[in-house]
Amino acid sequence: MVTVLVPGPLRGEVGGASRLTVEAAGSVGAVLDALAVSWPRLARRIRDERGELRRYVNVYVDGEDCRHTGGVAAPVADGAEVRVLPSVAGG
Amino acid sequence: MTTLLAIGTAKGLFLATSDGGRSGWEVSGPHFPMTGVYAVAVDARPGAPRLLAGMTSSHFGPSVATSDDLGASWDEPEQAPVAFPADTGATLGRVWQLVPAGPDEPGVVWAGTEPSALFRSTDGGRSFTLVRSLWDHPHREQWGAGFGGQAVHTVLPHPRDPQRIVVAMSTGGVYRSEDAGASWLPGNTGIRAYFLPDEWPEFGQCVHKVARDAGNPERLYAQNHHGVYRSDDDGRTWTSIAAGLPSDFGFPMVAHPSRPGTVWTFPLIADAQRFPVDHRCRVFRSADAGGKWEPLSVGLPEQPFYPSVLRDAMCAGEGGGVYFGTRSGEVYASRDDGDSWSPVAAHLPDVLCVRAAEI
Numbered sequence: 001m002v003t004v005l006v007p008g009p010l011r012g013e014v015g016g017a018s019r020l021t022v023e024a025a026g027s028v029g030a031v032l033d034a035l036a037v038s039w040p041r042l043a044r045r046i047r048d049e050r051g052e053l054r055r056y057v058n059v060y061v062d063g064e065d066c067r068h069t070g071g072v073a074a075p076v077a078d079g080a081e082v083r084v085l086p087s088v089a090g091g
Numbered sequence: 092m093t094t095l096l097a098i099g100t101a102k103g104l105f106l107a108t109s110d111g112g113r114s115g116w117e118v119s120g121p122h123f124p125m126t127g128v129y130a131v132a133v134d135a136r137p138g139a140p141r142l143l144a145g146m147t148s149s150h151f152g153p154s155v156a157t158s159d160d161l162g163a164s165w166d167e168p169e170q171a172p173v174a175f176p177a178d179t180g181a182t183l184g185r186v187w188q189l190v191p192a193g194p195d196e197p198g199v200v201w202a203g204t205e206p207s208a209l210f211r212s213t214d215g216g217r218s219f220t221l222v223r224s225l226w227d228h229p230h231r232e233q234w235g236a237g238f239g240g241q242a243v244h245t246v247l248p249h250p251r252d253p254q255r256i257v258v259a260m261s262t263g264g265v266y267r268s269e270d271a272g273a274s275w276l277p278g279n280t281g282i283r284a285y286f287l288p289d290e291w292p293e294f295g296q297c298v299h300k301v302a303r304d305a306g307n308p309e310r311l312y313a314q315n316h317h318g319v320y321r322s323d324d325d326g327r328t329w330t331s332i333a334a335g336l337p338s339d340f341g342f343p344m345v346a347h348p349s350r351p352g353t354v355w356t357f358p359l360i361a362d363a364q365r366f367p368v369d370h371r372c373r374v375f376r377s378a379d380a381g382g383k384w385e386p387l388s389v390g391l392p393e394q395p396f397y398p399s400v401l402r403d404a405m406c407a408g409e410g411g412g413v414y415f416g417t418r419s420g421e422v423y424a425s426r427d428d429g430d431s432w433s434p435v436a437a438h439l440p441d442v443l444c445v446r447a448a449e450i
Contacts, residue, residue, distance in 0.1 A: 010151070040169045045151035048182040049174040056150045086150040 002031050002076060005083040006042070013042040028059055029072035031082055046084055047072070056089040095161065096414055096447045097142060098422055099128030099403075102440035104144050106162045107422070109435075116424075116435045122162060125149075129403070132189040133448035134215065136197060140450050143200065143216045145173075145186030153185045155202070157216050161450065173202055173210050173219045179226065181206055187242040188403070189216065193250045203243030207234050207260045211272065222272050225258070230277065230294050234263035237297055237316070244402060247303045247311070249325075257301065257311065257326045264296035265313070267326045281329035283318055300344040300402040301326075306351030310380065314344035314356055314402075321381045332381025337368040343405035343415070347428070352380040355387075355413060355429060357400040365399050372396035374405075374415065376429050390432035391423060401443055408447035416442025 004020045011018060024034035029051065036043035046057050051072060053059060059066045059074075060083040066074035076082060096107040096116070103121025123146045130145030139159050147153040156167040175181040188203035200216040203209060208226050210219035225231075225243075234241060245259035256272055259265045264279040277294040284296045297316035304310035311322040313329065319339050320329040333339035338358040347353035355376050359365045367373065372391040375384045398419035405415040413429045416422040420439035423432045 041167065044154075044171050045148075048152060049171060049177070050180070050182050052182070054150065054152050089149055 025078040028074045056087045092449045097131040099131045099444040100440040104128040130189045134191040143189045147185040187244045190246040192248045201246040205240045205242035237261040245301045259298045259301045262297040264294045278326035299342045302344045302346035335384040342402040370395040387429040403444035404442045
């Protein structure tokens with residue numbers, strides 16, 4: 001089981017929840033796949049149709065930016081905390 | 092009747108409404124704040140009017156939403172309404188165009204996208220399917236990207252013949268289908284591509300916008316990346332109608348919704364000088380299919396004017412309605428085919444598109 005922290009702009013997709021729990025682990029991709037089963041609209045805000053993280057969305061696994069540890073293949077241990085954060089972008 | 096003017100901007104959708112004579116406007120929004128709304132449509136076919144908006148968040152990607160209560164609420168499907176199938180290896184950049192088909196095809200809505208592709212919906216814009224025949228076109232690998240990206244930005248179903256549809260893309264040019272989208276041929280004969288070694292290629296032109304003459308649907312008008320053209324054979328061949336315009340550069344091209352031969356555009360100085368000609372805010376109109384052009388500026392700003400009008404930021408509606416928005420966030424309306432203008436809204440984000448309907 002993994003805890004997913006949902007950023008403010010996306011909480012409207014999950015009834016206002018700031019954290020979700022999903023029965024998945026292994027990799028960021030596996031966690032996001034599980035997320036997509038229950039909350040597909042939330043999931044497609046985070047990844048495109050090829051399954052890649054959107055350019056200006058960051059995912060941290062226990063505080064580590066997953067782009068530095070394998071991207072969607074980055075390992076996620078059972079009990080980990082996965083935090084989704086929009087990056088600083090836009091004007 | 093109420094006039095609804097949907098205004099897509101770089102930071103959301105605004106909805107302007109006006110009763111009666113369009114003398115005053117109420118503006119709501121932004122809907123979808125902090126998204127670029129590049130495409131908006133008002134599906135006014137029989138049944139309740141439906142608004143469609145194609146928005147792109149720089150963080151969370153593109154999507155399409157619909158409203159059946161004139162924007163009071165919006166519905167966005169759980170599954171992505173427009174998405175490339177996995178085998179294409181492509182990802183949706185944004186939806187550039189949403190166009191309801193003709194009255195003979197209820198529920199059919201076309202979407203033009205970046206990267207250049209055409210999608211078709213049969214459920215009123217809730218879900219779309221890639222039109223494989225255009226995606227698989229052998230020319231596709233040679234289609235280029237303009238500064239705004241590579242996109243199908245124009246979709247023109249024929250109002251009376253569902254077999255015929257015209258699309259236009261930058262860069263790539265005009266493509267035509269006569270079999271409901273099963274196959275496509277380029278339709279660029281006569282359109283110059285000054286930026287290519289071969290200035291008269293079969294395809295590769297940078298068409299900025301194409302409009303279909305509602306009263307004579309075989310007739311099309313095109314504003315190109317330098318060059319203004321008319322086709323009298325449904326896009327097979329084109330002839331210049333730039334004479335009489337102060338410049339052949341610009342982005343919008345709008346045809347009157349019912350009167351044959353009347354079109355509007357907003358000329359800019361040149362590719363390298365993307366300001367209104369003479370730094371004056373002027374719309375140009377032809378009432379004879381491009382034979383003669385006249386400037387229209389009554390009611391528009393008289394001081395030096397620098398913003399441009401983007402390809403979808405001008406439209407025409409019923410009852411003499413003509414509308415345009417600028418990159419400086421000003422929106423103007425005419426109720427006499429452009430003879431005079433009055434402001435609808437000001438100080439909005441950059442206006443990307445406008446569409447009007449009487450509801």
